[in-house]
Amino acid sequence: MSDIxxxxxxxxxxxxxxxxxxxxxxxxxxxxxxxxxxxxxxxxEDLLPRMxxxxxxxxxxxxxxxxxxKLAWNDRLIGTMxxxxxxGIQPVRFAKAPPLL
Numbered sequence: 899m900s901d902i903x904x905x906x907x908x909x910x911x912x913x914x915x916x917x918x919x920x921x922x923x924x925x926x927x928x929x930x931x932x933x934x935x936x937x938x939x940x941x942x943e944d945l946l947p948r949m950x951x952x953x954x955x956x957x958x959x960x961x962x963x964x965x966x967x968k969l970a971w972n973d974r975l976i977g978t979m980x981x982x983x984x985x986g987i988q989p990v991r992f993a994k995a996p997p998l999l
Contacts (some may be wrong), residue, residue, distance in 0.1 A: 899961065900952035907950065912941045913991035918978050924985040 919938040926933040932941055948999060949956070966972040980988040 899950050899954070899956045899958070902950050907946065909991060911942065911946055913989075914946070915939055917982050917987055917989050917991055921978070921985040921987050922981040924987075925981065 915938070919942065923933045923935065923938055931937045948954075962968075969976060971977065971980075979989040979992045982992065988996075
């Protein structure tokens with residue numbers, strides 16, 4: 899993950915902050931300060947640099963393993979898209995491949 903291109907990282911950051919974040923905020927509003935616009939943005943801005951930390955040596959092979967589970971109806975990609983749609987948000991970035999792939 900530390901080899902990620904800056905443009906691809908920004909694509910992911912936008913998907914995180916503008917699509918999945920607002921959907922989670924809508925679903926869990928009032929539960930925790932995380933589920934506010936400011937709270938979620940702070941979480942994302944903290945999480946994303948840690949995800950690409952070169953000291954973690956997080957291999958792409960580990961990240962992409964078990965695609966059947968990650969593409970399942972209620973899991974990572976499809977589940978996130980369904981959650982955003984339920985919140986009235988178009989999952990534009992989740993629905994297409996990043997520009998560099």
